[in-house]
Amino acid sequence: MRPGEVAFPARLRRLGLYLHVPFCRNLCPYCPYNRVEYDEELYRRYEAAAHQEIDLVARRMAEARSPGGARPPRIVSLYVGGGTPTVVPEGLARLVEHIQQAFGPAGDVCVELHPAAMNDECLAVLKSVGATMLSIGVESLSDRLLKLIGRSHDAAAAEDALRRAVALGFDAVNADLMFALPTQTLEELDEDLRRVLALGVEQISTYPIFGFPYTALGHELGIRSIRRPPGDLIRRMLALICRRSREHGFDQCAVWSFLRPGRKKFSSITRHHYLGFGPSAASMTGAQFYVNTFSVPEYAAALPDRLPVALVMPVDRRLEMAYWLYWRAYEMKIPGGDFRELFDRDLDHVYGRLMRLLERTGMVVAQHGDYRITEDAAYWIHRLQNEYSLNYINRLWGRCREEPWPLAVTL
Numbered sequence: 001m002r003p004g005e006v007a008f009p010a011r012l013r014r015l016g017l018y019l020h021v022p023f024c025r026n027l028c029p030y031c032p033y034n035r036v037e038y039d040e041e042l043y044r045r046y047e048a049a050a051h052q053e054i055d056l057v058a059r060r061m062a063e064a065r066s067p068g069g070a071r072p073p074r075i076v077s078l079y080v081g082g083g084t085p086t087v088v089p090e091g092l093a094r095l096v097e098h099i100q101q102a103f104g105p106a107g108d109v110c111v112e113l114h115p116a117a118m119n120d121e122c123l124a125v126l127k128s129v130g131a132t133m134l135s136i137g138v139e140s141l142s143d144r145l146l147k148l149i150g151r152s153h154d155a156a157a158a159e160d161a162l163r164r165a166v167a168l169g170f171d172a173v174n175a176d177l178m179f180a181l182p183t184q185t186l187e188e189l190d191e192d193l194r195r196v197l198a199l200g201v202e203q204i205s206t207y208p209i210f211g212f213p214y215t216a217l218g219h220e221l222g223i224r225s226i227r228r229p230p231g232d233l234i235r236r237m238l239a240l241i242c243r244r245s246r247e248h249g250f251d252q253c254a255v256w257s258f259l260r261p262g263r264k265k266f267s268s269i270t271r272h273h274y275l276g277f278g279p280s281a282a283s284m285t286g287a288q289f290y291v292n293t294f295s296v297p298e299y300a301a302a303l304p305d306r307l308p309v310a311l312v313m314p315v316d317r318r319l320e321m322a323y324w325l326y327w328r329a330y331e332m333k334i335p336g337g338d339f340r341e342l343f344d345r346d347l348d349h350v351y352g353r354l355m356r357l358l359e360r361t362g363m364v365v366a367q368h369g370d371y372r373i374t375e376d377a378a379y380w381i382h383r384l385q386n387e388y389s390l391n392y393i394n395r396l397w398g399r400c401r402e403e404p405w406p407l408a409v410t411l
Contacts, residue, residue, distance in 0.1 A: 001291070001396070002408045004312035008057075008064040009287050012073040013341070016271030017099060017106060019078065020278030021085040021092065022046070022296060025117070026152035030209055032397065034280035034294045035083040045300040046279070047091050051098055052304035053277050058102040060307075077271065078106035084114045089125040096129045099277070108132045108171070110266055115153040115161040123168055133266045134165050135174040135205070141192045145181050149209070162199045172202040174257075174266040179237045180208040189237055193244040202263040206241050206256045208234060208386075235379055242375065254331050255378045255385065267331070272324055272342065279308070280400065286320050289313045291396070295404035310405055311396075317343070321350060329373055329381055336369035 023038040023046070036042070065072065078099060085092055092111075100106060110133040111126055118136070126134070140146055141155040153161075165173045175196045179189050196204060245258035253259040254267065276283045279299040282291045293299050293310040302308040315323070321343060328334040334355075336347040347369070348355065355371055358364040363377035373381065392411055399409045 001289075001311035001313040001411065003310065003405065004290075006060075006283075006288065006290055006307055006309050006312060008061045009285055010064050010068055010070045012273055012285065014076050014273065015073040015103075016076055016274035017078045017103060018274055018276040018281055018283075019050070019080045019085075019095060019099065020276065020281040021080065021082040021087065022279050023082065023087045024084045024114075025087060026150075028152075029150045032393065033081070033083065034397070034401065036296060038084075038087050042296055043088055043091065046296050047088075047095065049300040049303040049308075050095055050278055053308065054095075054098050054102050056304060056307060057275060057277070072104065073273075075100075075104050075106045077108045077110060079271075080109075080111045082112060084117050085112055086114070086117045086122050086126075089122045093125050093129045096131075100130070105130075108264065110135065112137065113161070113165070115158040118161055118165070120164065123164065127168065127170075132170060133172040133174070133264065134170050135176060135266050136161055136165060137176045138162065138192075138196060139176060139178045140181065140184075140188075141195050142184075142188050145184055145188065148182060149178070159195070159199065162196070162201060166200045172264045172266045173200075174203040174205055175199075175201045177204060177206045178209055179206055179241070180234055182209070186236060186240060190240060190244065193241060197244065197248040197250070201260075203253070203257060203259045203266050204241075204245065204250070205254075205266070206238075206258075208237075231383070234382070238379060238382065252332055252375070252378070255381050272327070280397075284315070284323070287315055289315055291400065293404045294397075294400040298404040310400060311409060313411075325351065330385065332373040332378065334364070334371040334373070336371075 020034070022035045023043055024035045025038050027035065027037060061072070078096065080092065080096065096109060109129070109131045111131050113134055113136045115136060115138065136158070138158040138161075139149065139151055141158060143154050146154060162173065162175060177192055177196060193204075241258070242252065245252070250258040250260055253265050257265070257267070259265050272284070273286055274284055276292065279292055279296050280294040282289065290309050290312040292308045293302070299308045324339065324342065325334065328338075334347070339345070339347040339350075343350075355364060355366070358371075358377075359366060362374060363380070364371040364373055395411055396409050399406050
């Protein structure tokens, strides 16, 4: 990826939007995401710049459509992540309202929440701006493990947060749980699953702790000391998560996620085309993948004169198809109709040989033009995701955290 000019395609049929709020009052040492400690003045600069970015992108997109009179894309969702998005609830509300005024109403408004930053007033603000889905970073209901990984809430606060969110009647409340934590036992994971599933959430998303070298945890341990969780432990924990979820009537909706039947799925990363706003936010337009500068001061200084884009990568049609295929496999279903709508080509014509090979190995099952990923394959997709996260993300995010405007990053 190199610095470059962003060009907005004239015809995008559907589009996800992402807003990154890079502020936390407490910085978790294991977290790889771009975040800084909350500072009131820096937040004001961030919010003002984010409003300017929203206006600038909306204007550039309208200009790209105007020669041919193309219709604006349908906005399928707005996802808000961080950081702690609700570090200033009123500021978040202003940004969400502005985004929907500039691009049109989103099908779903999805917000990440920290149990210690979601009091009743905060939830009321989210309701008022049309938030439909919440994801709460529970991580564990073991006070011992929460303290070990440096979380600023305890188990009681997490359970209370889930109860209050469920009671307000959002379309979906997802509970994030971590597993394969240092010294965590199968019994502790089982206790977490039983307690969370009993609280009435619509979805649980589970993921192992990652040891990124540039995190505080990585600096403390040193790169050579970082070890991924043992494969046999991950396999046993994933099997336990699948079993307990099914016992509570949940279906697997992604490699690490389980959903109550008939409810909407909360997902952060699987939109095909999307635009990102805020420091470190990425965008994928089909023709390009690009990422904003990670530095909050540099992000604010760039606007309103220019887009705060640090790196751009061209995306050809074949790479775009592979990107789509990767995330559909992550979601456990590869829909042929969706592929045809996006690419005007038949899935079997492009990937038929690969699909038939995966069928023979028991990784996928064909279903009326679609393909379903089997449970056995989910573990290996998890391992591929692990490689993807620890290599691609580490190279790109690690470099962008060091340099606001890198000359190039080789992925």
